[in-house]
Amino acid sequence: MSSSNRGMKENQGSVGLVQRKILAFAAPPDEMVLESGARLGPVTLAYETCGCLDSQRKNAILILHALSGDAHVAGYHTPDDPKPGWWDWMVGPGRPFDTDRYFIICSNVIGGCQGSTGPRSINPATGKPYNLDFPVVTIGDMVEAQRHLIDALGIDRLLCVTGGSMGGMQALEWAIRYPSRVASAIPIATSCSLSAQGIAFNEVGRRAITADSRWQGGNYGPNPYEIPAAGLAVARMLAHITYLSEQAMQAKFGRRLRAKDRYGYDFSIDFEVESYLHHQGESFVRRFDANSYLYISKAMDYFDLYRQYGSLEQAFAAVQARFLLLSFTSDWLFPTPCSNEIAQALLTKEKEVTLREISLPYGHDSFLIENDEMKHIVSAFLARIYAAL
């Protein structure tokens, strides 16, 4: 089958066609009040849904994406769409997030660049993009915006909140901030606070962007030749290394040369792994905004349940959600001890929690790569939660 036909048609179990939707709220004078104290409004939030909300509105699952993700979690935007949403193998009829049974919502984040209000949105006060006048947002602010969405959908209580990496941070924040509205949570490959090393990698990425002379203090123009593409590509290349394991890179690329059988003895690309990283960088700048990268990475840096609640135990004291925590053996950015720490605090507060470390070699990105173990664990957990309602 030619690649142009590799669209939705052959996908049994796919949710099929989906559409991006937009919720608008917080119009002045009712702006959101952010954790920083700044006010933001009006706000739009992009989201997608699949499956049907049941008459009691009890089967809703909120999926939250990682740093560079978007609301397009599953299915296709057009019949010829070559690629489904980012977690398509997890979401659909008969899949773990079973759209025959559950109503799936995937929400984007404020500060982003995928349909929600962010630094490149028009500042109503000036008629120009906010750029660096956009207020710094936190994971808590992202969740607060999503709460508007869940209210608007008429859902009192979510069956589950889930997400990997930054999505996992949002899932934790949801369970803590709205204890009575979250029946279960599946935070994946995440942490209750970013490590010093994690902050360091984020700061180098931000520095690569702001060092690009086209960045212009954030006030770059809208055209492709005006954006700080080189700096953003460097940030993405770096981040991408941290999403993979050394082992996975060695297995996938090793020291294989790219289209040559001897070294070039120059600074063109010698190795496959270099070519792969450049491709990652180049494709990222076509779909992601540099200022958004600054804001969203900063939100991750700021996430710290210790600082916010005094201790992890206090953070989790009131949660009602049952927890399934997933981590991966080869994830060195959010290694299993990060999940262990969360599990320990939940246990201390006598909450229900299961921690599963899945043995996969793909590093932090393991949660994005189809695997049976994760499918089985999530299916079984959700079925139990749903049956216990």
Add this chain to the structure above:
Amino acid sequence: MSSSNRGMKENQGSVGLVQRKILAFAAPPDEMVLESGARLGPVTLAYETCGCLDSQRKNAILILHALSGDAHVAGYHTPDDPKPGWWDWMVGPGRPFDTDRYFIICSNVIGGCQGSTGPRSINPATGKPYNLDFPVVTIGDMVEAQRHLIDALGIDRLLCVTGGSMGGMQALEWAIRYPSRVASAIPIATSCSLSAQGIAFNEVGRRAITADSRWQGGNYGPNPYEIPAAGLAVARMLAHITYLSEQAMQAKFGRRLRAKDRYGYDFSIDFEVESYLHHQGESFVRRFDANSYLYISKAMDYFDLYRQYGSLEQAFAAVQARFLLLSFTSDWLFPTPCSNEIAQALLTKEKEVTLREISLPYGHDSFLIENDEMKHIVSAFLARIYAAL
């Protein structure tokens, strides 16, 4: 004692004052022929020595530095010099590289920017800096240049060659290339070939430099405001993260804020770890050249004893050196399996080899941080080699 007095005077066991020396060789028509086939000459090589060469010229130890190092291994350049050489605690009277007993040579590398011929040297063909016309050099080429130095010093056989990281690669290359001239080798925290992840980090660093608009294809001017400082700083910040362990960063900085007690909610520095990295980047651009960074990191990428000799066993078939391999538990850039692989090949070829993994939390940089275990192991190994002469 005030910091201005913290110079050489209080240092018992210091080698005292040392001077940088320069060897010139390979004047046309006798240029060096590099592994690429390119010719390079004239060549200068910076080095420092301490201790005395004995009458039989049998007590010479060659120390080789890492990517950003230089020939200034120990002692002070002036009486008021606030800082000694980079391995001062290892080199001096009564220290492991005991200058009462051994003659210590530390050699810089070609391609560098610390007194040896490199991309910012004047190209005799044009009267201008080579910049990107400088030929790509390999670890083997660096060793070949050092061989000229050892010849010029009248030394037939080195008691030991040693170095960490890229210095360890050179030590391996020395033992293989000149089997009869190397009695022992101490490669530290090194590898027989850089991993895909190592290449990837190097390429992101190079890309950060070449993406800097001041880089100008390598043809930046000599003044501080003309150099690609921002790109080079990003490269250094990134590399620095890989030299430390996550554990060491967490212990040293954790999530401590820098001179504030709440988040700034802006893009100024929030965390100590960010401030530290920025300082590392800024001080690096004052002492290191951006083009040299491209060349030296490329030499590390190209180092591959498998490719060069067909197999590790063939690479080590003829070596006469006795080996002491050192690795560190917390080094994730050149972890112990890299040293294990070398030890295994040496054992297969029935060579004498000791591998010691030292338990230290500082990551790849552990070999640069004073510790008793390393001092004892190296002292004892050298004493045995020296006694067996």
